[in-house]
Amino acid sequence: MHELExxxxxAQMAYRESKGIPWHGLGVPVSDDMxxxxxxxxxxxxxxxxxxxxxxxxxxxxxxxxxxxxVRETDGKILTNVSGNWKPCQNxxxxxxxxxxxxxxxxxxxxxxSLKDGQMxxxxxxxxx
Numbered sequence: 001m002h003e004l005e006x007x008x009x010x011a012q013m014a015y016r017e018s019k020g021i022p023w024h025g026l027g028v029p030v031s032d033d034m035x036x037x038x039x040x041x042x043x044x045x046x047x048x049x050x051x052x053x054x055x056x057x058x059x060x061x062x063x064x065x066x067x068x069x070x071v072r073e074t075d076g077k078i079l080t081n082v083s084g085n086w087k088p089c090q091n092x093x094x095x096x097x098x099x100x101x102x103x104x105x106x107x108x109x110x111x112x113x114s115l116k117d118g119q120m121x122x123x124x125x126x127x128x129x
Contacts, residue, residue, distance in 0.1 A: 002026065005114040007044065013113030014042035016126075027113065034109045036098040036123070043112040045091045045121055047074040054081055072118055079119050091121055098125050 002024040005012040013027035014034075021029070030042045040046055051068040067081045070088060082088075101107040107125040114121045 003115045005116070005118050010044070011113070012044045012118070013111065014039055015111045016109065019110065022111070027111075030109075032108055036095040036102055036109060036125075037092070039109040039112045039123065040091055040095045043114070045095075045112060045114060047072055048090050048092075049073065049079065049088045051082065051084075051086070051088065077118060079117075094121065095123055098123065101125065101127075 002011075004024070004026055011024075011026035011028075013022075014030045015022050015027045016032055016034075017029035018032050028042050030039065034042065049070050049072055052071050054065040054067045054069045055062040056065055057063070065081075066084070068084055068086075069078045070080050070082050071078055095112075098107060098109065102109060102125065105128065107127055110124045110126045112121075112123040
């Protein structure tokens with residue numbers, strides 16, 4: 001199974017059309033000249049996460065768990081629980097890694113998407129010869 005996140009029947013993924021349709025046949029085809037930020041948006045990954053305190057309810061009272069929930073800001077979806085010291089990496093920061101290489105013409109964005117209901121985000125680029 002592909003494990004791509006599906007939102008309203010749409011796979012949260014973009015792929016470079018010139019390389020062909022992925023084996024699962026899902027995602028948004030894009031051109032070879034996508035910037036990393038354009039690829040992020042095409043894959044519907046232009047969202048942020050925030051940490052929110054986690055609680056359990058015991059005898060009608062909210063009791064802190066000592067952990068925090070990692071929450072997607074666009075829809076309030078809890079992606080996972082993390083410790084208080086954990087620092088989230090925003091999708092924009094991860095895609096920024098590719099900027100220098102793509103703008104210099106050394107790489108071309110290839111695929112991007114989210115897996116496991118948004119818990120994992122990926123981006124890949126091909127290195128040009």
